[in-house]
Amino acid sequence: MFVNLRRIRKCKCVLLMTTCMFLSMVMVCWEQLDSSALGHVKSYSYRYLVNRFTAINKTFTIPREQARRFSNFHYLLDHPDKCTGKDVLLLLFVKSSPENIERRNAIRSTWGNETFIQKALGVTVKVVFALGAPVTKKGEPVWSKRSEVGFQQELAHEDRLYGDLIQQDFLDSFHNLTLKLILQFHWMHRSCAHARFLMTADDDVFVHMPNLVSYLQRMSRRGVTDFWIGRVHKGSPPIRNKSSKYYVSPEMYPWLSYPDYTAGAGYVVSSDVADKIYQATLTMNASLHIDDVFMGICANAMGVSPQEHVYFSGEGKAPYHTCIYDRMMTSHSHVEDIHDLWKAATHPRVKQRTSGLIGRLYCTVAKLALLCKPYYVDTYPCKAALL
Incomplete structure (x- = not known):
């Protein structure tokens, strides 16, 4: 009985410490959470439910x-x-x-x-x-x-x-x-x-x-x-x-x-x-x-x-891969590697390896692995793998 009480008290202490740590993290991150997640919720609500951009047009219009x-x-x-x-x-x-x-x-x-x-x-x-x-x-x-x-x-x-x-x-x-x-x-x-x-x-x-x-x-x-x-x-x-x-x-x-x-x-x-x-x-x-x-x-x-257009990149850099080059339009953040990328992306073997039934099937699988990530990557979306 004495041992069980000690275990219960220990569990309560651990639970209390965990709760305090969680609340501390929430308090520290609250400002960021409010300005990002909540900001996007408000923005999407305005964009899809209100969407009175005519007021924006009037406000930004000035004499020539x-x-x-x-x-x-x-x-x-x-x-x-x-x-x-x-x-x-x-x-x-x-x-x-x-x-x-x-x-x-x-x-x-x-x-x-x-x-x-x-x-x-x-x-x-x-x-x-x-x-x-x-x-x-x-x-x-x-x-x-x-x-x-x-x-x-x-x-x-x-x-x-x-x-x-x-x-x-x-x-x-x-x-x-x-x-x-x-x-x-x-x-x-x-x-x-x-x-x-x-x-x-x-x-x-x-x-x-x-x-x-x-x-x-x-x-x-x-x-x-x-x-x-x-x-x-x-x-x-x-x-x-x-x-x-x-x-x-x-x-x-x-x-x-x-x-x-x-x-x-x-x-x-x-x-x-x-x-x-x-x-x-x-x-x-x-x-x-x-x-x-x-x-x-x-x-x-x-x-x-x-x-x-799914093959226009945002702020992200597109994966280096033959199947990506076949459909690529733009990719961001290229300075030192631009010459190597130009040679690789425009090489005749790109079209050779990605054409035909086998090439298309291979590229679909490869692009699914490259683009469909469980975390956010600001380059091509997952649906680009199927196009």
């Missing part, structure tokens, strides 16, 4: 004279004749920072090589890089300091060699990404409006150009309109954590959910959608610094909705 300050920047580097006299399938804007010359050179020698695309794929794709003014650690233009004037001169030299830099004099920073988005749509409207598609991508994104070109050719033959594809975010809530670079204040955006939008890492729109976005930017308040969300707001105002 005021909106002009977001686009009325001086061109430091420009090539207005780049598309003249050419049947352009795709205008591809790569968002790049001035200092990322190695990334730009890697793109020029791999998936962004216009000569390769023309000769091997038989279409004209124009690849240009969108840049702002170089920024010092103090947040000033580099040429405002005499000792750093050479930075812009280096960019001018790079542009003389390659002729593909489109640069305006706003400061190139994360909080000016929306200005860089506006630059792209305004430049297309002015200098390459006849291009059938526009793509915007980060400079650490890998684009499987043969797959993309083949897909866009099929879409072009169908005469698609209102075409906007990428990794779609639905019912995403604004981030209220002030320590996050994606923080948006309730004063700037008081609603519980953003309109649907595609991940800014890489997406494609048809020319008619590009023109609609251009028109929207003429009367939109672009103070919201998250460029892909601002794109969603502009598109929503013009009645355009994004379409999911």
Whole structure:
């Protein structure tokens, strides 16, 4: 009896300690739980049950004279004749920072090589890089300091060699990404409006150009309109954590959910959608610094909705595998490995190994193992394995 009482007391002590530890963890994590899980519940409820995005459109609409300050920047580097006299399938804007010359050179020698695309794929794709003014650690233009004037001169030299830099004099920073988005749509409207598609991508994104070109050719033959594809975010809530670079204040955006939008890492729109976005930017308040969300707001105002393409990556890196390369469109976070990935993904053996009944069955099994994980991976969804 005495032994049983001791065991009961011991069990109670263990249970009490476990409960205290659990409650402590809940208290520590409550703020994160409230801002993430609960935030998504509120956002999805707003998006699917309320969905009054018309109020967002009205709030962000401003007079043209005021909106002009977001686009009325001086061109430091420009090539207005780049598309003249050419049947352009795709205008591809790569968002790049001035200092990322190695990334730009890697793109020029791999998936962004216009000569390769023309000769091997038989279409004209124009690849240009969108840049702002170089920024010092103090947040000033580099040429405002005499000792750093050479930075812009280096960019001018790079542009003389390659002729593909489109640069305006706003400061190139994360909080000016929306200005860089506006630059792209305004430049297309002015200098390459006849291009059938526009793509915007980060400079650490890998684009499987043969797959993309083949897909866009099929879409072009169908005469698609209102075409906007990428990794779609639905019912995403604004981030209220002030320590996050994606923080948006309730004063700037008081609603519980953003309109649907595609991940800014890489997406494609048809020319008619590009023109609609251009028109929207003429009367939109672009103070919201998250460029892909601002794109969603502009598109929503013009009645355009994004379409999911399972082989457009979000923030994640696609698995390295032959069966993935066969269907890949984009993959994120590639810098040092871009040359090796380009060689592997475009090698003729990819189509050889993935074709035929055996190849398709093998790839289905392989992709199920690679993509259908029990935990969240922000790359291709599980359903991509069956397509």
